[in-house]
Amino acid sequence: MGRTLPSATQTFLLEQEAFTRFRRALRRSDQLALDDLFTCARQHIAAAAYASHALPFEVFLLAMLLEEHKQVMHLRRLLEEAGHS
Amino acid sequence: MLWLLGEDGQRHCLRQAFPITFFAAGPPEHLRRLWRRLQSQPVPLQLARAERRDLFLPDPLPVLAVQVERPIDQPGLFEQVSREFPDLTYYDADILLPLRHAAAHGTFPLARLRVALDDQERVQVIQPLDSPWELDPPPAPLRILSIEPDCDPRHAPPQALRIHCERQNYRLPLELVQSAETGYPVPRPGAWARPLLANLSAILRRHDPDLLLTGWGDTWLMPLLLDLAAEHNLALPLNRDADFNVMRKREFSYFSYGQVIYRGQQVLLCGRWHIDLYNAMLFHDYGLDGVLESARVTGAPVQSAARLSPGSGISAMQIVTALRSQVLVPWHKQQAEDLKSALDLIHADQGGMVYQPIPGLYQDVAEIDFISMYPGIMTRFNISPETVGREKPHAEPVPALNLWVDRQETGLVPRTLEPLLEKRIALKKHLLEMPAWDPRRRVYKARAAAHKWLLVTCFGYLGYKNARFGRIEAHESVTAYGRESLLRAKEAAEDLGYEVLHMYVDGLWVRQVGRNTVADLQPLLDEISQRTSLPISLEGIYKWLAFLPSRLDERVPVANRYFGAFQDGSLKLRGIEARRRDTPPFIVDIQMGLLELLSRAPDAEHLADCLPKTLGLLRGCLQALRLGRIPPEALLVTQKLSRELDQYRTPSPAARAAAQLAWNGKHLRPGQLVRFLYMRGWPGVHAWDLPEPPDLRAIDVACYRKLLLRAAGTVLQPLGVSEITLRDWLLANASYGAPPGKIIAARR
Numbered sequence: 001m002g003r004t005l006p007s008a009t010q011t012f013l014l015e016q017e018a019f020t021r022f023r024r025a026l027r028r029s030d031q032l033a034l035d036d037l038f039t040c041a042r043q044h045i046a047a048a049a050y051a052s053h054a055l056p057f058e059v060f061l062l063a064m065l066l067e068e069h070k071q072v073m074h075l076r077r078l079l080e081e082a083g084h085s
Numbered sequence: 086m087l088w089l090l091g092e093d094g095q096r097h098c099l100r101q102a103f104p105i106t107f108f109a110a111g112p113p114e115h116l117r118r119l120w121r122r123l124q125s126q127p128v129p130l131q132l133a134r135a136e137r138r139d140l141f142l143p144d145p146l147p148v149l150a151v152q153v154e155r156p157i158d159q160p161g162l163f164e165q166v167s168r169e170f171p172d173l174t175y176y177d178a179d180i181l182l183p184l185r186h187a188a189a190h191g192t193f194p195l196a197r198l199r200v201a202l203d204d205q206e207r208v209q210v211i212q213p214l215d216s217p218w219e220l221d222p223p224p225a226p227l228r229i230l231s232i233e234p235d236c237d238p239r240h241a242p243p244q245a246l247r248i249h250c251e252r253q254n255y256r257l258p259l260e261l262v263q264s265a266e267t268g269y270p271v272p273r274p275g276a277w278a279r280p281l282l283a284n285l286s287a288i289l290r291r292h293d294p295d296l297l298l299t300g301w302g303d304t305w306l307m308p309l310l311l312d313l314a315a316e317h318n319l320a321l322p323l324n325r326d327a328d329f330n331v332m333r334k335r336e337f338s339y340f341s342y343g344q345v346i347y348r349g350q351q352v353l354l355c356g357r358w359h360i361d362l363y364n365a366m367l368f369h370d371y372g373l374d375g376v377l378e379s380a381r382v383t384g385a386p387v388q389s390a391a392r393l394s395p396g397s398g399i400s401a402m403q404i405v406t407a408l409r410s411q412v413l414v415p416w417h418k419q420q421a422e423d424l425k426s427a428l429d430l431i432h433a434d435q436g437g438m439v440y441q442p443i444p445g446l447y448q449d450v451a452e453i454d455f456i457s458m459y460p461g462i463m464t465r466f467n468i469s470p471e472t473v474g475r476e477k478p479h480a481e482p483v484p485a486l487n488l489w490v491d492r493q494e495t496g497l498v499p500r501t502l503e504p505l506l507e508k509r510i511a512l513k514k515h516l517l518e519m520p521a522w523d524p525r526r527r528v529y530k531a532r533a534a535a536h537k538w539l540l541v542t543c544f545g546y547l548g549y550k551n552a553r554f555g556r557i558e559a560h561e562s563v564t565a566y567g568r569e570s571l572l573r574a575k576e577a578a579e580d581l582g583y584e585v586l587h588m589y590v591d592g593l594w595v596r597q598v599g600r601n602t603v604a605d606l607q608p609l610l611d612e613i614s615q616r617t618s619l620p621i622s623l624e625g626i627y628k629w630l631a632f633l634p635s636r637l638d639e640r641v642p643v644a645n646r647y648f649g650a651f652q653d654g655s656l657k658l659r660g661i662e663a664r665r666r667d668t669p670p671f672i673v674d675i676q677m678g679l680l681e682l683l684s685r686a687p688d689a690e691h692l693a694d695c696l697p698k699t700l701g702l703l704r705g706c707l708q709a710l711r712l713g714r715i716p717p718e719a720l721l722v723t724q725k726l727s728r729e730l731d732q733y734r735t736p737s738p739a740a741r742a743a744a745q746l747a748w749n750g751k752h753l754r755p756g757q758l759v760r761f762l763y764m765r766g767w768p769g770v771h772a773w774d775l776p777e778p779p780d781l782r783a784i785d786v787a788c789y790r791k792l793l794l795r796a797a798g799t800v801l802q803p804l805g806v807s808e809i810t811l812r813d814w815l816l817a818n819a820s821y822g823a824p825p826g827k828i829i830a831a832r833r
Contacts (some may be wrong), residue, residue, distance in 0.1 A: 042641060
């Protein structure tokens with residue numbers, strides 16, 4: 001049985017590929033940070049598939065933002081704990 | 086003609102008049118022409134106008150019913166008619182006779198029957214006394230004769246045939262030589278075959294077996310015996326019915342779900358059954374009990390049930406349901422997908438939900454599974470090609486799709502599946518309650534496995550547009566209900582305070598501190614089955630469970646690569662080396678040995694205590710490998726050929742091994758398995774089925790060591806021991822001090 005549409009993982013890889021020229025022009029340190037962002041977004045492919053948004057990259061951006069916000073919350077908690085002790 | 090096993094122990098061959106009907110539909114003037122044409126030909130038949138239901142059309146269809154008096158006339162007549170009138174649509178035209186009989190009389194293979202005969206010994210009444218859905222049918226008193234050569238004929242020419250029947254053993258010598266053409270041994274010329282054929286005939290006549298169970302019977306043995314019998318002009322009573330010739334079907338390869346599948350040629354008998362252990366679909370999964378069970382529930386003849394894919398089995402069941410309810414069975418189906426908007430397509434064209442677990446080691450994880458989720462959805466929500474469609478009164482919307490399901494009348498697919506699903510759930514329930522020593526466990530397991538395959542493929546057949554009762558919209562609805570149910574289960578778990586670690590199509594992995602007994606989990610199970618109205622079960626609670634990251638990137642999780650130990654100490658593993666068919670048995674044994682050691686740890690925190698023992702095991706295995714103490718059979722790699730040899734651009738080890746075989750006259754087809762050893766030097770492999778034995782001194786120990794360390798690394802990685810650390814410890818003689826200080830992600 002063939003699928004008519006590419007799977008969410010395929011879409012993700014296509015979107016990532018679309019930024020190869022952008023990535024190439026970045027400094028090496030920035031390239032690594034960018035790769036991290038994509039790795040973060042990858043954790044939410046199942047949710048992106050379920051959302052079946054017509055513009056998938058918006059969902060991937062939101063997934064990156066989500067992971068960033070989790071980091072912020074985590075760091076904020078660490079700071080607060082450090083402040084208390 | 087019917088073959089029955091009497092209560093008196095006799096085998097009876099009975100005759101029964103059984104007219105069969107096929108239908109034609111089309112413009113009235115074409116049907117009238119067909120009517121006149123059929124009246125002017127010699128085959129005895131009756132013609133009638135009728136109205137029948139085509140599932141893919143909204144209204145009943147006027148058809149011409151052609152009832153052929155003798156079933157044997159039908160294929161020839163139909164071929165002629167379809168050639169002369171290609172514009173008409175035909176139904177019920179190519180259905181196996183046993184399926185028609187099953188639909189008309191409620192019969193099935195291995196059924197208990199009451200039969201009344203007239204004075205000419207013709208069947209007047211035939212009445213089944215049991216049903217395929219009985220859980221414990223009395224075992225059929227079959228006489229089984231097994232014939233097997235004394236070695237694998239692809240490897241070396243066998244010296245003798247070993248025959249076993251009714252507690253008697255026979256050994257018939259063979260004189261064979263390797264053939265340069267087929268790769269299978271061929272008979273040495275001479276008169277040696279006469280006594281073989283005479284003895285075999287005598288054995289067959291003495292025991293008169295109901296079932297011939299052979300090794301390589303389809304692909305090699307039976308054709309060889311038939312050729313020998315023809316050459317020596319001797320009759321070999323392989324068939325019980327001497328009026329018919331033995332049927333031979335040719336080999337073929339086909340492409341299914343991204344894999345090339347090879348099916349060997351087949352030899353089918355009349356009046357008794359022939360099953361080849363090595364050419365029976367899934368025989369290694371469910372054995373003879375499974376084959377007989379799939380024949381019972383599908384109604385397909387035993388010889389076909391053994392060789393058919395489960396997909397054809399489910400198709401047979403649907404045909405019987407259709408015939409019984411006077412629904413037309415299309416001959417060549419022509420049905421296009423309904424038009425849908427791009428947005429509808431984006432929503433509909435999805436499979437099941439597959440999450441990415443967060444790699445790491447966890448403890449007290451519960452795995453909860455939906456029981457036969459997709460078949461359950463089809464029966465619970467009435468999903469069938471004729472029930473799914475546009476909005477209409479009484480119809481219920483499919484979650485998140487622009488489709489509706491009619492719940493008024495039970496559809497063909499749910500009607501077919503319901504008894505099978507009920508039987509499977511009942512069997513599983515019995516299995517859970519049965520003590521471990523109960524002899525029925527093995528049979529029940531084989532039956533449950535046969536049902537599992539039928540139920541799994543039934544979902545695929547719903548989406549396959551060439552399947553007779555397949556329709557893509559029905560398929561999409563099933564996955565949509567599946568996603569909805571899994572999300573409801575996730576919400577239920579989170580509402581009750583659980584953390585959801587992973588979800589995979591029909592199962593979810595959850596944990597909550599302090600909840601690690603079956604009783605603790607019961608409220609969650611109740612909540613999920615209440616919210617989804619689907620049957621659900623607790624697969625088990627893991628003492629510890631490791632989700633592994635991708636091999637290529639440590640940070641990328643993969644959906645189906647994990648292993649863990651349940652509270653009873655049993656292991657579950659997916660996607661690691663020991664589960665792969667191409668891993669050599671030596672490596673599989675080591676990985677399983679390591680996991681056995683780890684499964685003794687009471688929880689995740691104590692896993693590291695097992696490390697010294699695992700390293701001891703690995704040292705021993707590495708030494709045995711280095712000293713050449715591992716038998717070559719244990720080092721065999723088995724891989725499937727994916728294409729013809731000349732289509733490889735860079736030949737894989739499997740292709741190189743197949744090329745070695747080809748030079749020696751054994752030609753493998755795509756989809757066939759090739760077994761080989763890794764060797765030092767060009768070409769780096771030695772095909773196992775070559776006539777000369779491998780040079781054991783040239784076995785590539787370094788390559789096997791690499792495979793071993795990789796497999797060990799997979800298992801020890803969640804303990805913080807990487808493949809590199811392992812290599813340092815074991816090969817560079819770096820001393821192993823203590824378990825690594827930090828266990829990654831051993832979060833409670």
